[in-house]
Amino acid sequence: LSRPEWLEVEEFLNRTLIKADPALDAAISTAQAAGMPAIEVAPTAGKFLMLLARISGARRVLEIGTLAGYSSIWLARGLPEDGTVISCEFLPEHAAVARKNIDNAGVGNKVEVRVGAALDTLVNLQGPFDLVFIDADKGNNVNYLKRALELSRPGTVIVVDNVVWEGAFLAPEAEGDALAIRQTLEFLGNSESLEATAVQTASSKGWDGFAVAVVK
Numbered sequence: 001l002s003r004p005e006w007l008e009v010e011e012f013l014n015r016t017l018i019k020a021d022p023a024l025d026a027a028i029s030t031a032q033a034a035g036m037p038a039i040e041v042a043p044t045a046g047k048f049l050m051l052l053a054r055i056s057g058a059r060r061v062l063e064i065g066t067l068a069g070y071s072s073i074w075l076a077r078g079l080p081e082d083g084t085v086i087s088c089e090f091l092p093e094h095a096a097v098a099r100k101n102i103d104n105a106g107v108g109n110k111v112e113v114r115v116g117a118a119l120d121t122l123v124n125l126q127g128p129f130d131l132v133f134i135d136a137d138k139g140n141n142v143n144y145l146k147r148a149l150e151l152s153r154p155g156t157v158i159v160v161d162n163v164v165w166e167g168a169f170l171a172p173e174a175e176g177d178a179l180a181i182r183q184t185l186e187f188l189g190n191s192e193s194l195e196a197t198a199v200q201t202a203s204s205k206g207w208d209g210f211a212v213a214v215v216k
């Protein structure tokens with residue numbers, strides 16, 4: 001089987017637009033060394049998050065799903081000096097690796113990692129957040145969106161990752177995460193409080209996509 005050309009395109013984009021970055025490279029290698037799954041966002045997507053934070057003028061960011069802190073670092077880099085990211089992570093061992101990576105990237109003063117089931121963590125948070133990035137257990141996406149809306153203001157930007165997932169939700173008998181993804185898209189489309197779209201992507205992370213919404 002020949003190598004898809006979009007992988008070559010991605011490599012070109014990475015070296016042309018992203019450039020080498022020791023702190024981000026370390027975030028990936030430490031995660032690998034710790035046996036964590038390589039499910040962080042692609043570099044172009046990470047930079048997209050940074051740009052979105054900057055474009056929207058975000059100061060307070062909420063992230064659900066920290067893993068090794070790769071996307072947290074990108075988000076923090078999009079914020080002004082007094083900006084903050086609160087990132088929710090279920091597994092203490094992931095949070096510990098993330099803490100080191102975030103500190104190593106020089107954005108430790110901006111990022112707080114809260115350990116626990118995100119739905120519990122979210123109960124104790126106060127809004128409004130300017131930008132919310134949802135990238136954890138897909139089965140809770142709709143719950144996260146509902147809570148994110150409570151923690152938002154008009155203009156808050158909400159991004160949900162992995163909303164295409166190789167089209168798994170197309171199957172009529174879709175269940176589990178695939179069904180949850182379809183329900184996530186339907187929630188985004190039906191919500192009176194959100195204006196949303198989704199973008200399909202092909203990258204080293206496979207055929208996937210992300211949704212972007214703004215709170216009305």
Ligand code: SAM
Pocket residue numbers: 039040041064065066067068069070071072088089090091094116117118119135136137
């Ligand atoms: N956003 C990260 C990045 O791009 O670098 C990747 C996050 S990874 C896809 C999903 C993370 O969510 C994992 O670290 C997992 O342990 C965490 N997670 C799963 N269920 C969770 C829950 N209920 N509450 C908080 N975090 C959860």
